[in-house]
Amino acid sequence: MRLVVVGTGLMGGSFALAARARNLFEEILGVEPDPARGRRAVARGVVDGLVDTVPDDADAVLLAGPSHTVAGWVVRLADHPGVLFDLASVKEAVLDEVRALQGTLPGRFVPCHPITGSEKSGPDAADAALFQGSEVILTPGPETDPDSLARVAGWWQAVGARTLSMEPRCHDDILAVTSHLPHLLAFAYLQRVGDRHLAHAAGGFRDFTRIGAADADLWAPVFDLNRRALLTALDDLETDLAQLRGYIESGDQLGLKALIRAAAERRRRFSDDS
Amino acid sequence: MRLVVVGTGLMGGSFALAARARNLFEEILGVEPDPARGRRAVARGVVDGLVDTVPDDADAVLLAGPSHTVAGWVVRLADHPGVLFDLASVKEAVLDEVRALQGTLPGRFVPCHPITGSEKSGPDAADAALFQGSEVILTPGPETDPDSLARVAGWWQAVGARTLSMEPRCHDDILAVTSHLPHLLAFAYLQRVGDRHLAHAAGGFRDFTRIGAADADLWAPVFDLNRRALLTALDDLETDLAQLRGYIESGDQLGLKALIRAAAERRRRFSDDS
Numbered sequence: 001m002r003l004v005v006v007g008t009g010l011m012g013g014s015f016a017l018a019a020r021a022r023n024l025f026e027e028i029l030g031v032e033p034d035p036a037r038g039r040r041a042v043a044r045g046v047v048d049g050l051v052d053t054v055p056d057d058a059d060a061v062l063l064a065g066p067s068h069t070v071a072g073w074v075v076r077l078a079d080h081p082g083v084l085f086d087l088a089s090v091k092e093a094v095l096d097e098v099r100a101l102q103g104t105l106p107g108r109f110v111p112c113h114p115i116t117g118s119e120k121s122g123p124d125a126a127d128a129a130l131f132q133g134s135e136v137i138l139t140p141g142p143e144t145d146p147d148s149l150a151r152v153a154g155w156w157q158a159v160g161a162r163t164l165s166m167e168p169r170c171h172d173d174i175l176a177v178t179s180h181l182p183h184l185l186a187f188a189y190l191q192r193v194g195d196r197h198l199a200h201a202a203g204g205f206r207d208f209t210r211i212g213a214a215d216a217d218l219w220a221p222v223f224d225l226n227r228r229a230l231l232t233a234l235d236d237l238e239t240d241l242a243q244l245r246g247y248i249e250s251g252d253q254l255g256l257k258a259l260i261r262a263a264a265e266r267r268r269r270f271s272d273d274s
Numbered sequence: 275m276r277l278v279v280v281g282t283g284l285m286g287g288s289f290a291l292a293a294r295a296r297n298l299f300e301e302i303l304g305v306e307p308d309p310a311r312g313r314r315a316v317a318r319g320v321v322d323g324l325v326d327t328v329p330d331d332a333d334a335v336l337l338a339g340p341s342h343t344v345a346g347w348v349v350r351l352a353d354h355p356g357v358l359f360d361l362a363s364v365k366e367a368v369l370d371e372v373r374a375l376q377g378t379l380p381g382r383f384v385p386c387h388p389i390t391g392s393e394k395s396g397p398d399a400a401d402a403a404l405f406q407g408s409e410v411i412l413t414p415g416p417e418t419d420p421d422s423l424a425r426v427a428g429w430w431q432a433v434g435a436r437t438l439s440m441e442p443r444c445h446d447d448i449l450a451v452t453s454h455l456p457h458l459l460a461f462a463y464l465q466r467v468g469d470r471h472l473a474h475a476a477g478g479f480r481d482f483t484r485i486g487a488a489d490a491d492l493w494a495p496v497f498d499l500n501r502r503a504l505l506t507a508l509d510d511l512e513t514d515l516a517q518l519r520g521y522i523e524s525g526d527q528l529g530l531k532a533l534i535r536a537a538a539e540r541r542r543r544f545s546d547d548s
Contacts, residue, residue, distance in 0.1 A: 115476045135474060177467060178475040182482040185459055188514040190537035192507070193451060198544045200409060201452040202389045206544065207481040208456040213541040216534035220527050227522055233466070234519060240462040245508060248501055253494050260490035263464035267393075267487040270472045270480065 004051065004058040006031040006073055008041035010118055011087045012064025013126025016046050018159035021128045025060070041123040058082045068221035071097035074109050078102055084109040085152045089175055090225035091139040091168035107145035110152040113137045113171065114161060119213040132160035139168040176229035181237060183219060184230065186212035278325065278332040280305040280347055282315035284392055285361045286338025287400025290320050292433035295402050315397040332356045342495035345371035348383050352376055358383040359426045363449055364499040365413040365442035381419035384426040387411045387445065388435060393487040406434035413442040450503035455511060457493060458504065460486035
């Protein structure tokens with residue numbers, strides 16, 4: 001059993017380390033366009049070696065590059081005999097692009113999105129425990145081969161994740177709210193934060209902005225691919241911000257308290273252990 | 275030496291516990307309008323006992339109630355012989371209110387704001403280590419007695435904090451950006467987060483929204499008291515959000531990446547150990 005990981009950064013590297021720790025594959029090779037990153041991936045033992053392209057005899061191919069590169073790889077590997085799976089945080093646009101180029105999804109392509117991560121990136125940030133206790137959302141199409149789906153789900157479970165299936169559009173609507181909008185807000189918020197602010201910031205700031213240190217080359221394409229759902233979520237946020245502003249401008253303490261209580265009540269329903 | 279803590283919640287209770295651990299006072303009494311909270315404060319050993327009002331022989335009085343209650347207490351205790359200090363996260367409006375009611379700040383009132391906290395509240399959340407390594411901003415007026423200022427600064431240093439002095443308006447401008455606006459954004463953001471989102475949220479969401487669980491009765495008055503600086507910060511945020519939206523709507527990946535890089539660069543200048 002040979003796995004090829006296309007993109008040896010945080011997410012692909014973490015799967016490689018976790019799969020190695022469970023002996024899921026006999027050999028793990030990397031395809032890495034960035035030579036420095038490739039050398040680090042080999043040096044850290046994330047992959048056994050590097051290859052220029054995916055060998056024909058790979059049993060599994062993890063497409064772990066940025067979201068906007070996934071469709072191109074799926075099309076390129078449409079006739080590859082191995083099981084293909086990805087990690088993109090936007091699903092519908094990726095599947096639409098594959099279907100636009102190829103007419104259909106390859107049966108052995110299993111679209112995946114692990115609901116975990118870090119603001120860090122690169123093979124040095126890879127962590128064998130990243131998927132332990134996390135959720136992986138699978139968004140198979142009608143074309144997806146059940147055997148491939150079961151094998152990929154089994155690998156995720158073997159590295160400690162729970163799997164569930166969801167419609168791609170539903171996944172994108174949820175992720176726009178739970179992940180893409182918070183990143184967008186953190187990026188916007190940080191524009192006016194200068195050294196005079198950083199000098200007097202504490203734990204609340206630290207946690208609120210942690211996702212703001214994320215990689216621009218990964219996130220700009222995510223915002224583009226999930227534009228529909230993200231702009232809807234941003235519309236809603238702007239409506240709620242305008243209401244909050246109105247309460248502050250008019251000195252409406254009752255309105256303000258009700259809104260804050262509704263927020264706090266929702267947050268307290270979320271387990272910090274998630 | 276006797277300390278009276280008016281408000282035995284997270285912040286006042288933490289100072290009481292820290293002061294007790296360093297033997298800064300021989301006795302620590304609490305004034306607590308909420309009977310259940312008062313019982314918990316005594317049961318946890320946060321205070322030695324409760325009193326209905328501040329005794330005349332108290333050497334120090336910590337005004338640890340919500341920000342909007344501080345000015346009233348300062349006026350009520352204007353002729354008290356003890357040193358008064360507070361914890362309010364808004365300074366100018368509090369000092370303006372005291373001066374409006376009293377003509378001047380009492381010389382023995384030392385306005386303080388410790389830059390630390392938690393989304394939790396109440397005496398059970400009090401933590402003797404809360405101020406260890408934190409910063410406390412002092413915003414004395416020209417009326418403030420240097421001896422009182424030095425004593426209060428000494429107490430903060432004794433519980434592990436660094437102290438520095440700042441103009442009240444400068445404090446409020448900085449806190450609007452570092453703390454009040456993030457809380458406002460978290461509260462607005464959480465309005466549309468439902469159970470179907472919470473079920474699929476992970477670490478990024480957890481950290482971004484942690485401050486959203488804060489106490490409405492504390493935060494609504496803060497937004498009101500710091501209205502001027504907070505609305506300016508919100509104006510700026512809305513300008514930056516509009517720019518981000520424009521980049522997404524027009525598919526401007528270069529603009530988007532530049533904005534995200536600027537955010538990430540600022541965030542990486544902040545030490546997570548702060």
